Every structure is written in structure tokens, then in C-alpha cells.
Amino acid sequence: MNAPVxxxxxxxxxxxxxxxxxxxxxxxxxxxxxxxxxxxFPFDLLVKPGNPEEISKILQxxxxxxxxxxxxxxxxxxxxxxxxxxxxxxxxxxxxxxILGIYNVDGYVIAEAGVxxxxxxxxxxxxxLYLPVAPSSMSFSFVGGNVATNAGSIRSCRYGTTAQQxxxxxxxxxxxxxxxxxxxxxxxxxxxxxxxxxVGSEGTLGVITKVVYRLIPRPRTEVMLLAGxxxxxxxxxxxMALKAAELSPTATELICENxxxxxxxxxxxxxxxxxxxxxTHLLIEFQEPDQVIMxxxxxxxxxxxxxxxxxxxxxxxTATEKERVSKLRYAIGEAMNSFxxxxxxxxxxxxxxxxxxxxxTVTAICNRHQVPLICFGHALDGNPxxxxxxxxxxxxxxxxxxxxxxxxxxxxxxTHGGVVSGEHGIGxxxxxxxxxxxxxxxxxxxxxxxxxxxxxNIMNPGKAAL
Amino acid sequence: MNAPVxxxxxxxxxxxxxxxxxxxxxxxxxxxxxxxxxxxFPFDLLVKPGNPEEISKILQxxxxxxxxxxxxxxxxxxxxxxxxxxxxxxxxxxxxxxILGIYNVDGYVIAEAGVxxxxxxxxxxxxxLYLPVAPSSMSFSFVGGNVATNAGSIRSCRYGTTAQQxxxxxxxxxxxxxxxxxxxxxxxxxxxxxxxxxVGSEGTLGVITKVVYRLIPRPRTEVMLLAGxxxxxxxxxxxMALKAAELSPTATELICENxxxxxxxxxxxxxxxxxxxxxTHLLIEFQEPDQVIMxxxxxxxxxxxxxxxxxxxxxxxTATEKERVSKLRYAIGEAMNSFxxxxxxxxxxxxxxxxxxxxxTVTAICNRHQVPLICFGHALDGNPxxxxxxxxxxxxxxxxxxxxxxxxxxxxxxTHGGVVSGEHGIGxxxxxxxxxxxxxxxxxxxxxxxxxxxxxNIMNPGKAAL
Numbered sequence: 001m002n003a004p005v006x007x008x009x010x011x012x013x014x015x016x017x018x019x020x021x022x023x024x025x026x027x028x029x030x031x032x033x034x035x036x037x038x039x040x041f042p043f044d045l046l047v048k049p050g051n052p053e054e055i056s057k058i059l060q061x062x063x064x065x066x067x068x069x070x071x072x073x074x075x076x077x078x079x080x081x082x083x084x085x086x087x088x089x090x091x092x093x094x095x096x097x098x099i100l101g102i103y104n105v106d107g108y109v110i111a112e113a114g115v116x117x118x119x120x121x122x123x124x125x126x127x128x129l130y131l132p133v134a135p136s137s138m139s140f141s142f143v144g145g146n147v148a149t150n151a152g153s154i155r156s157c158r159y160g161t162t163a164q165q166x167x168x169x170x171x172x173x174x175x176x177x178x179x180x181x182x183x184x185x186x187x188x189x190x191x192x193x194x195x196x197x198x199v200g201s202e203g204t205l206g207v208i209t210k211v212v213y214r215l216i217p218r219p220r221t222e223v224m225l226l227a228g229x230x231x232x233x234x235x236x237x238x239x240m241a242l243k244a245a246e247l248s249p250t251a252t253e254l255i256c257e258n259x260x261x262x263x264x265x266x267x268x269x270x271x272x273x274x275x276x277x278x279x280t281h282l283l284i285e286f287q288e289p290d291q292v293i294m295x296x297x298x299x300x301x302x303x304x305x306x307x308x309x310x311x312x313x314x315x316x317x318t319a320t321e322k323e324r325v326s327k328l329r330y331a332i333g334e335a336m337n338s339f340x341x342x343x344x345x346x347x348x349x350x351x352x353x354x355x356x357x358x359x360x361t362v363t364a365i366c367n368r369h370q371v372p373l374i375c376f377g378h379a380l381d382g383n384p385x386x387x388x389x390x391x392x393x394x395x396x397x398x399x400x401x402x403x404x405x406x407x408x409x410x411x412x413x414x415t416h417g418g419v420v421s422g423e424h425g426i427g428x429x430x431x432x433x434x435x436x437x438x439x440x441x442x443x444x445x446x447x448x449x450x451x452x453x454x455x456x457n458i459m460n461p462g463k464a465a466l
Numbered sequence: 467m468n469a470p471v472x473x474x475x476x477x478x479x480x481x482x483x484x485x486x487x488x489x490x491x492x493x494x495x496x497x498x499x500x501x502x503x504x505x506x507f508p509f510d511l512l513v514k515p516g517n518p519e520e521i522s523k524i525l526q527x528x529x530x531x532x533x534x535x536x537x538x539x540x541x542x543x544x545x546x547x548x549x550x551x552x553x554x555x556x557x558x559x560x561x562x563x564x565i566l567g568i569y570n571v572d573g574y575v576i577a578e579a580g581v582x583x584x585x586x587x588x589x590x591x592x593x594x595l596y597l598p599v600a601p602s603s604m605s606f607s608f609v610g611g612n613v614a615t616n617a618g619s620i621r622s623c624r625y626g627t628t629a630q631q632x633x634x635x636x637x638x639x640x641x642x643x644x645x646x647x648x649x650x651x652x653x654x655x656x657x658x659x660x661x662x663x664x665v666g667s668e669g670t671l672g673v674i675t676k677v678v679y680r681l682i683p684r685p686r687t688e689v690m691l692l693a694g695x696x697x698x699x700x701x702x703x704x705x706m707a708l709k710a711a712e713l714s715p716t717a718t719e720l721i722c723e724n725x726x727x728x729x730x731x732x733x734x735x736x737x738x739x740x741x742x743x744x745x746t747h748l749l750i751e752f753q754e755p756d757q758v759i760m761x762x763x764x765x766x767x768x769x770x771x772x773x774x775x776x777x778x779x780x781x782x783x784t785a786t787e788k789e790r791v792s793k794l795r796y797a798i799g800e801a802m803n804s805f806x807x808x809x810x811x812x813x814x815x816x817x818x819x820x821x822x823x824x825x826x827t828v829t830a831i832c833n834r835h836q837v838p839l840i841c842f843g844h845a846l847d848g849n850p851x852x853x854x855x856x857x858x859x860x861x862x863x864x865x866x867x868x869x870x871x872x873x874x875x876x877x878x879x880x881t882h883g884g885v886v887s888g889e890h891g892i893g894x895x896x897x898x899x900x901x902x903x904x905x906x907x908x909x910x911x912x913x914x915x916x917x918x919x920x921x922x923n924i925m926n927p928g929k930a931a932l
Contacts (some may be wrong), residue, residue: 105709105819150655161653177907185815186847187627187888189616189666190903191930192912196662200655217712243571246683246755289712296758349651353571381652422653437656441643446658452918464657
């Protein structure tokens with residue numbers, strides 16, 4: 001341990017207590033990675049502060065001594081935003097794990113940044129309320145991380161992404177100032193409001209320590225439909241029809257032929273609607289306030305499914321039935337991993353009107369570069385995931401082919417009204433593509449905001465093209 | 467005309483054409499005021515640029531020569547945000563009045579900043595879509611002004627304020643850079659997103675030139691209910707019951723006894739539910755996708771009204787009926803003006819759980835200071851308007867009493883979880899109260915953002931406590 005690190009360690013131990021500072025290599029190995037490919041990075045010290053005041057002191061010290069600080073939530077990111085690519089300190093929010101208040105009449109919840117997403121959702125549901133922030137990582141992701149990455153979910157097509165639920169934030173700025181960005185009221189017209197500046201900022205502008213989320217009433221009914229189609233075109237026709245009929249489903253998960261075949265082969269037992277004549281699935285969910293409205297919705301959907309050449313449909317209302325119809329969808333990730341591959345997750349979001357052309361283009365690009373493709377995800381949001389598979393023993397040529405395919409896809413996306421990431425973020429992995437999306441004026445504004453708040457560039461350096 | 471103004475005039479005429487530059491005293495008198503009290507301010511030149519490129523050149527020139535620039539929309543503000551309090555140039559957006567595209571499948575509209583709000587709403591409704599940005603000034607306010615002030619409306623209780631509808635903005639920054647802040651897609655996780663920084667910034671950070679609004683399906687049914695109660699407590703009990711029953715009305719306009727009496731006396735013909743035993747009104751609106759869901763809602767509301775001591779209720783479904791039941795609500799402003807008074811509009815927003823206590827406190831404060839009070843507005847949002855009346859011939863003592871009452875009200879609001887403004891903004895009139903709401907750390911962040919983007923302080927100087 002070199003002298004500056006030793007001094008840093010003493011300082012951190014003085015502030016947080018020695019139990020909450022670690023340089024154990026095994027611990028650091030774990031915290032040096034997230035869910036991004038198989039990447040991990042070395043760094044000096046892990047610190048687990050207990051409150052915003054401790055974080056303020058840490059940031060002030062690191063600013064004085066030019067030490068990189070990487071805030072870390074649950075480590076569920078797939079774009080590498082939590083990777084300590086410049087070493088330094090990893091600052092875990094895991095001890096800030098209290099739900100501070102659920103306000104039923106006023107319709108909001110205050111939680112510390114380190115609360116696990118699923119725990120918060122469960123707590124508010126027990127009060128008859130609902131927090132529609134449900135990323136697939138919700139069993140281990142933190143609410144602070146959801147905000148820092150503007151996390152989406154399968155339910156964004158009804159409820160929007162995390163940004164839409166954030167009412168107010170407590171943030172420790174890089175110079176140590178602790179601020180509340182907004183207010184806990186339903187309407188707020190009190191001038192410049194910096195709240196949303198921190199949503200999606202991926203730890204580059206400060207440390208989010210408390211989150212105030214708007215809550216809505218808990219839907220009392222929820223139904224899933226698994227619909228099978230003979231081809232992509234019919235399934236997307238159904239998505240457009242759902243949109244046109246204004247039925248506002250809470251999920252419209254598309255499972256393309258490649259994802260369906262891979263996952264059906266991976267799962268041992270036979271899955272529903274895996275049969276001749278069906279090569280594309282659509283998993284549709286509705287949440288409604290009560291049974292009368294749900295029945296009314298389902299009547300309308302039923303008519304539309306018939307009009308759109310749905311080959312077969314299963315309706316799931318119990319937990320067991322829902323698990324059965326959604327099992328294949330949720331096993332796609334495991335299936336991809338089990339084949340000895342990792343994957344480059346292309347998470348572009350495109351206008352809905354261009355969705356079919358986007359999927360066809362991605363397929364053609366991958367075919368041409370001989371890169372295996374698995375395509376599935378959030379159809380109604382124009383945000384399918386295109387997973388470019390990569391063998392763990394990939395050759396240089398295969399790596400080059402994957403990179404070339406990704407370049408072409410992002411080139412297409414950004415010249416057709418789309419964005420580089422719909423929900424996974426820019427982080428470390430996607431930085432090179434940001435200049436495709438934004439011109440120099442826009443990029444310069446982001447850099448200006450960064451250097452205003454963090455002139456020493458200590459916060460999560462080397463990320464988000466900053 | 468002094469030398470710098472003459473040079474400025476030549477420059478502006480070169481850029482925009484002489485037809486679009488004016489120093490006519492009558493024109494300047496009009497553009498030197500908005501809807502704020504009877505205030506107006508002198509300034510040098512009015513300019514009406516035709517596109518963002520012209521605005522960019524104007525801002526660059528004014529930056530070099532340290533000339534104040536006040537962007538102006540429809541002039542509907544009541545907090546004085548558009549008043550040229552430091553003179554200089556008033557930059558009207560009225561020529562940027564084109565709707566550039568309505569994208570039905572993708573669910574958004576692109577409009578120039580100078581489009582009149584009601585025109586845009588009408589245009590999207592003709593396409594079967596709906597823009598729930600409906601401030602009471604919508605017949606003459608501009609969409610750019612709605613964004614710049616984060617305008618609310620009677621329908622914010624269902625749809626939120628303008629902020630919730632903004633997807634992307636084109637902004638001319640004070641140094642002349644023209645940027646698009648975000649992207650026209652449903653999900654966007656591409657790092658720091660400055661879009662919402664400009665929402666509610668009241669012309670202090672740049673000139674908003676184009677607005678992209680999210681659209682929702684047009685509700686096919688709309689019903690208004692006018693409910694009469696014997697007292698404020700019963701009416702607010704009904705508001706809480708609507709909230710608890712999760713009925714999500716699109717309006718819950720409270721009309722307190724003082725507003726009811728004043729307006730009923732002002733209107734010549736007898737108004738519905740103005741009768742013995744009723745001293746408080748609640749105007750409730752529902753918008754639903756179809757008649758089945760509407761009927762289901764109305765059944766539920768009917769039961770709740772009976773439980774909450776509603777004295778009488780009128781149901782309005784036709785345009786004529788709606789006009790009849792809402793006439794009194796919409797005549798409150800005229801009624802206040804007709805009595806030879808103007809008013810200080812206290813537009814605080816408080817937590818719903820504290821609404822009744824807030825109204826009682828405001829009433830007590832006004833009684834103590836002998837300031838006439840008219841109270842009405844957006845109950846479910848915790849955003850009633852407390853109008854402190856002021857005679858046009860007010861004495862110094864009356865002016866002092868009004869100021870003292872306003873001070874006390876804002877002191878109460880900001881120590882009880884509320885904000886100084888729910889929808890009207892800070893502008894010129896409410897600046898002094900902002901430090902009650904925000905601590906120095908938070909205020910310093912806003913100032914930092916301002917000086918980052920506008921180091922010369924040319925944009926709308928003297929506003930929003932900047």
C-alpha cells in the first residue's frame with residue numbers, strides 16, 4: 001500500500017469506522033465488477049459510509065487529493081457504470097438501506113439510496129400503493145442505482161422509466177454540499193429544478209443518497225397473456241394494434257424466433273406455445289384497478305388477437321399460471337450464458353414506427369457479419385434487446401466481427417431517430433457511440449455541466465463520455 | 467435613442483428585417499407588461515425573430531454588448547417572468563408558430579415555441595390524440611411559455627404539470643449554441659439529460675425554440691360533476707375520499723365560501739347549487755377511454771358522494787351542461803377584478819394531507835391582517851389559489867397588511883412541506899420567498915447553473931432570485 005492510499009485509509013477509517021473500509025483482495029475483486037460482460041478492475045479501497053455527512057467528508061477529501069470515487073449500488077449494471085476503471089475508491093451505498101417513510105395520502109415514499117428495489121416495492125404494496133419501477137434486476141439492484149441509470153423495465157410501456165417516478169432527491173455534490181433537489185409536492189414551479197439532471201447521470205455528478213418516488217394506487221388485478229404468432233410481422237402487427245386500440249398494457253415483451261429456439265432448447269421441460277406454426281411470442285400484461293375494467297380490457301384484446309392472426313393464446317391469472325407463461329421469457333439470459341457465450345447487449349431505443357425495420361436491419365447486419373443474434377424485449381417502447389453472442393473462446397476475427405456489427409447497428413439507430421441506450425445506460429461500454437447520437441454543441445453542454453459540478457473529475461471518471 | 471441602442475437596432479434589423487424590430491412606444495407599452503398585477507416596465511427594443519438561427523445571432527450580439535434579453539411567449543404569466551425589469555430587448559417568439567409534425571404511432575408532437583397552446587391541443591385532438599397541457603390561459607399562452615414556467619392546469623391532478631409531458635426541447639443557449647436536449651423516443655438512458663433543466667427555468671437559461679410533447683390517446687368520454695357541500699370540511703373529505711378510492715379524476719376544483727359568494731353576486735343570472743345549505747362547491751371532472759369505464763367510475767363516485775354529505779350534485783355531459791356547471795368557477799377572476807380590486811395570487815402547493823390546515827391557516831392570517839381572501843382551485847394537487855385582494859386605491863397601510871399576510875403564509879407553507887409556487891412560477895414577484903424554501907446549498911447550485919450557462923447574465927436578468 002503506497003503512502004497516499006495508507007493516508008486515505010486512515011482518513012476513511014476515522015470517518016466511517018475501520019469495519020467499513022476494506023482492501024481485502026477478494027472483496028475488492030467482487031466490487032471491481034458488476035454484471036457487464038466478465039469485466040473487472042482493480043482499485044484501492046472499498047468504503048461503506050453510513051450517512052450523507054460521511055459521504056460529504058469523503059468527497060471533500062478525495063477532491064483535495066484527486067482520488068477517483070465510484071458510487072456503487074447493487075452492482076446490477078450491464079453498461080459498466082459501476083466499474084472502477086480508474087481505480088481509487090469504490091463507495092458502496094449498501095448501509096443506506098432504510099425506508100424512511102411511506103406517505104399514503106400524499107402519494108410518495110422516501111428511501112435511502114441503498115434500499116433494494118424489490119424490498120421497496122413490497123413495502124409500498126403492503127400499504128396499498130404501487131411503485132412502478134421494476135427492472136429485471138430488482139431483487140438486488142438499489143433504488144439509488146435505478147435513479148442513477150434511469151432504469152427501465154418491462155412495465156415502462158405503461159408507466160415510463162425511473163425518471164417519471166422521481167419527485168425529489170438528496171444528493172451529495174462532489175464538493176461535499178448536501179442538497180435536496182426538489183420538493184415533496186405534486187406541483188412545483190419554483191424556478192430551475194435540478195432533480196432530473198441527476199437521473200441517469202451514472203454517478204458522474206455526485207452521490208444520490210435519498211430518493212423520493214411518486215406512488216400510484218396498487219392495481220388490484222393483473223393478467224398475463226402469452227400469444228403465439230407464425231412470424232415477426234404478425235406479432236408486431238399485434239403490438240401496433242394494441243397501441244392503436246389504446247389498451248395501455250403494462251408489458252408487451254416480444255420474443256423473436258432466435259430467442260425462442262435457443263431458450264426452448266435450453267429449458268428441459270416443454271414450454272407453452274412452443275409448437276409447429278409458432279415462431280414468435282408476445283407476452284402481454286395488463287394491470288387494472290378492478291375486475292370490471294380488466295374484463296372490459298380483455299374483451300377488447302381478445303377481438304384484436306383474432307384480427308391479427310394470433311395462432312394461439314394462453315391467459316394467466318394465478319401466480320402459477322403467470323410463472324408458466326413467462327418462464328421462457330425470463331430464462332433467455334440463462335440460456336444465452338449456458339451456451340458458453342457472453343453477449344454484447346445492444347439496448348437501442350427506436351421510434352415505434354420504425355421497430356420492424358430496425359429488427360430486420362439488425363438481423364441482416366448480424367447475418368452479414370456472421371454474429372449470432374438473440375432478439376427480445378420491450379416492443380411497445382421500441383426498445384428490444386439485440387444480444388450479439390460471443391463465444392468465451394472467441395477469436396480476434398470474431399471479436400472484430402462483433403465490434404463491426406455493433407458499430408453498424410448504432411450507426412443505423414442514430415440516423416433513424418433512435419438512441420444508443422433505452423434503459424441500460426452509457427457507462428463504460430457504450431461511450432464511443434454517444435457522439436453518433438449527439439452533436440458537438442450538445443456534447444459540450446454535458447461536459448460543461450460535469451466540470452461545473454466536478455471540476456476535479458473525481459466522480460466516476462472515465463465514464464459516459466465525460 | 468442613444469448610440470448603443472441605435473447600433474443594436476441596426477444589427478437586429480440586419481438579422482431579422484426591419485419589419486420585425488420595433489421601438490414604437492405603444493407597442494413597447496404592451497410588451498412591457500404581462501398579466502402580473504398592473505405592472506409594466508420600459509425597455510429599448512422589441513424583436514420578433516423568425517428562427518433559432520436568428521435568435522442565436524441576437525444572443526451572441528447581446529452577450530458581447532451586455533444587453534438584457536427577455537424571452538416572451540403569450541404574456542399570460544402572473545408572476546412577472548416576462549417583465550423586462552432591466553430594460554434591454556424583449557424577444558417575442560410569436561413568429562415561431564408552426565406545428566412541425568404530429569406523430570401518431572410514435573406518440574409525440576413537435577411544435578415551435580410560439581404556437582398557441584389551445585391551437586396545439588386542437589390539432590392533436592383532430593388526430594385522435596391528446597395533450598394534457600391545459601392552463602387556463604391556453605387560448606393565448608404559448609407552448610414555449612408553458613415549458614418555461616412548468617405550467618399546471620386544472621387537469622394536473624390526473625396528468626401532472628407540463629414537465630411530465632416534455633420529451634425533448636430545442637434551446638438556444640445564451641452563448642448562441644443551438645441544441646436538442648434529448649431525443650424523441652419513449653426510453654432514453656444516454657447519460658446526463660438536460661431537458662428538464664430548462665422546464666420551469668423562466669427564460670433565465672436560454673430561449674426554448676421547439677418543444678416535443680408526449681401525447682396520449684384522446685379520452686372519448688368526459689363528464690363534469692358539480693357537487694355542493696355545507697362546509698369546507700365536507701368538501702375536503704370528499705376530495706380525500708376520491709383519492710382513497712383511486713378514482714383519478716381529471717379535475718377537483720374547490721370553490722370556497724368566499725369565492726362562491728363573491729362570484730355568485732357578480733354573475734347576473736342565478737347559478738346552479740347557489741342555495742341555502744351549500745357554501746362550498748367541488749367541480750369534479752372525469753375523462754375516460756370509453757363509456758363502459760366512465761359508467762363504472764360514475765357509479766363509484768355516486769356512492770362516495772352520498773357517504774360524504776354531499777347536499778346536491780349535478781351531472782353534466784353535454785357542452786351546454788358543462789358550461790353551466792363550470793361557469794361560476796371560471797368567472798372567479800372576472801368577479802375579483804370587477805370589484806375595483808387587483809390581487810396578490812398566492813399559489814403555494816402543500817402536501818394533500820395538510821390541505822385543510824393550510825386553508826384554515828391562510829384564512830386566519832388574512833382575517834388577522836384584515837386582508838380580503840378569495841380561495842379556490844386545484845384541491846387534489848394541494849394547490850388551491852389564495853387570492854389576497856387589494857383595492858386599486860389601496861392605502862400604504864393596506865399594502866403593508868397584504869405584504870405581512872403574504873409573508874406569514876409563505877412562512878407557514880415552507881415550514882410545512884410546501885412550495886412557494888405550484889404552477890405560476892417565481893418570476894419577478896415571488897423571488898423574495900425562494901430563500902424560505904431552499905437552503906443556501908440548494909440556492910448556490912441554481913446560481914452555479916445560471917452562471918455556467920449565462921456568465922454575462924443577459925437572459926431575463928433580475929428574475930427567479932438569480
